[in-house]
Amino acid sequence: MEDQKIFTKRIGGYLHKMVPITDASGKLLHYVTKPLMVELKPRDIMQIIIGSTILALPVTYTEEAWKLGEELPLLNVGLLSLISLTFIALFVYFNFYRFNIKGHLFNYIKRVLATYLISILVVAVLLTIIQRCPWQEDSLLAIKRIVIVSFPASMSATISDVIK
Structure with a gap:
């Protein structure tokens, strides 16, 4: 009886888990x-950009988000940012790394941070284009608005990153 083990192999530039299929006698039939979606590739970055844009666009154009940036205390905005990062980290962990975190911790952290930072960048560009980021007059307000709109944008970026 052959002792076949699960191993990782790169196919077409992407990592794959190879699971052996054997018959009753233990003879290898096929794999x-x-x-394994543990590496952050350019395709993933594009999916994150498009995904964050999906919810950033409608929220960016709402006056409620702009006013919330004016009224919400900085502590609450910081907590919103922390909640965003927590949701992204949990979702990414359970969908990509739960059984593959060993040896891929750096890639996990990189994917979580990239998702959030790309979402922030997309929102910052959109709010700046529509002139709702008053960088010269009140940069703190601009940052608060970006963080507020980045919450839903980062959630849709995370979801779109799962689609392969």
Whole structure:
């Protein structure tokens, strides 16, 4: 009886988990490949950009988000940012790294931070284009508005990153 083990192999530039399929006697029949989505590739970055834009656009154009930036205390905005990062970290962990965190911790942290920072960048560009980020007059207000709108944008970026 052969002792077949699960291993990782790069196919077409992407990591795959190779799971051996054996018959009753233990003879190897074939391998089932399952993509391991533990590396952040340019395709993933594009998905994050598009995904964050999906919810950033409608929220960016709402006056309620602009006023919330004016009224919400800085502590609450900071907590909103922390909640965003927590949700992203949990979702990414359970969808990509739960069984593959060993040896991929750096990639996990990189994916979480990239998702949030790209979402912030997309929102900052959109709010600046529509002139709702008063960088010269009140940069703190601009940052608060960006963080507020980045919450839903980062959630949709995280969801779109799962789609392969």
